Amino acid sequence: MHDHTSEDAATVWMAQGNCRNYPPAAFFPSDGVGVDRARKICATCSVADTCLEYALHNRIEHGVWGGCSERERRRILKRRRSIAVVAG
Numbered sequence: 001m002h003d004h005t006s007e008d009a010a011t012v013w014m015a016q017g018n019c020r021n022y023p024p025a026a027f028f029p030s031d032g033v034g035v036d037r038a039r040k041i042c043a044t045c046s047v048a049d050t051c052l053e054y055a056l057h058n059r060i061e062h063g064v065w066g067g068c069s070e071r072e073r074r075r076i077l078k079r080r081r082s083i084a085v086v087a088g
């Protein structure tokens with residue numbers, strides 16, 4: 001069956017994120033203090049896992065997603081790639 005709701009379903013979790021109560025700029029920090037502040041908000045977020053996977057899957061480079069900074073996401077992707085190489 002053609003699922004025309006899939007796109008909405010992919011982002012519906014966003015409405016449940018803790019960040020809905022904060023300005024978006026809080027999740028695009030320019031320094032380490034800002035990253036820590038965003039991470040703390042993500043730490044108690046009920047959709048953090050989905051959020052992180054969304055950012056990884058869509059190769060989103062900027063901002064804090066699922067409690068992970070840009071650098072942390074790059075590290076996760078690199079690790080996953082090396083695991084895939086070993087497994088493949």
Ligand code: SF4
Nearest residue numbers: 017019042045051066
């Ligand atoms: S994990 Fe962080 S960025 Fe993702 S939805 Fe939750 S509060 Fe927002």
